[in-house]
Amino acid sequence: DVKVTQSSRYLVKRTGEKVFLECVQDMDHENMFWYRQDPGLGLRLIYFSYDVKMKEKGDIPEGYSVSREKKERFSLILESASTNQTSMYLCASRRGYNEQFFGPGTRLTVL
Amino acid sequence: SQQGEEDPQALSIQEGENATMNCSYKTSINNLQWYRQNSGRGLVHLILIRSNEREKHSGRLRVTLDTSKKSSSLLITASRAADTASYFCATDEEGGSEKLVFGKGTKLTVNP
Numbered sequence: 001d002v003k004v005t006q007s008s009r010y011l012v013k014r015t016g017e018k019v020f021l022e023c024v025q026d027m028d029h030e031n032m033f034w035y036r037q038d039p040g041l042g043l044r045l046i047y048f049s050y051d052v053k054m055k056e057k058g059d060i061p062e063g064y065s066v067s068r069e070k071k072e073r074f075s076l077i078l079e080s081a082s083t084n085q086t087s088m089y090l091c092a093s094r095r096g097y098n099e100q101f102f103g104p105g106t107r108l109t110v111l
Numbered sequence: 112s113q114q115g116e117e118d119p120q121a122l123s124i125q126e127g128e129n130a131t132m133n134c135s136y137k138t139s140i141n142n143l144q145w146y147r148q149n150s151g152r153g154l155v156h157l158i159l160i161r162s163n164e165r166e167k168h169s170g171r172l173r174v175t176l177d178t179s180k181k182s183s184s185l186l187i188t189a190s191r192a193a194d195t196a197s198y199f200c201a202t203d204e205e206g207g208s209e210k211l212v213f214g215k216g217t218k219l220t221v222n223p
Binding site: 043050097099103 | 141142144146151152153154155156159199201203208209210211213214215216
């Protein structure tokens with residue numbers, strides 16, 4: 001059974017903290033993605049990676065960075081968390097133009 | 112950038128009825144996909160239709176694609192309470208990179 005896992009389902013952090021969200025896929029997919037989802041705004045792409053150490057900015061990269069040191073792992077980093085980064089974060093992976101597989105999501109609250 | 116736009120934003124029906132959701136998009140595409148999301152969970156892939164296909168079926172799901180109108184529809188027949196979820200269309204732009212562009216979704220409620 002193919003799988004995308006995310007390190008936490010729920011996370012509570014304080015303003016200014018550095019936050020790491022981890023995502024792991026077991027399907028050997030070259031493409032991995034980080035989205036945030038907010039009510040009324042749909043899914044917005046933060047960053048995507050098309051290979052190890054390769055990344056491309058999405059629609060809303062400000063305030064975020066990413067790391068992909070191994071093919072199966074894609075990390076999203078909030079250098080200094082702010083309250084407007086409270087959201088649901090979804091990781092996904094994909095091979096080529098095929099279907100995309102999503103993780104269960106991390107609901108992050110920044111106080 | 113938002114490519115697909117679903118319509119309606121919300122739909123409420125009775126169990127046993129059919130549910131139809133529409134998606135419109137702006138640019139030429141390689142394929143269009145539909146996803147489902149249960150409340151507070153990740154998205155699950157339902158069906159993919161390629162730009163040279165007009166209709167596709169999967170169980171109780173029927174998807175149509177009209178590239179001349181840049182639109183697609185998802186029909187769920189004989190709906191069940193368990194179909195209650197949000198449904199998203201997503202497109203691969205022709206000549207674009209391998210990143211899907213998602214619409215904002217239709218929230219479907221099926222009342223028992």
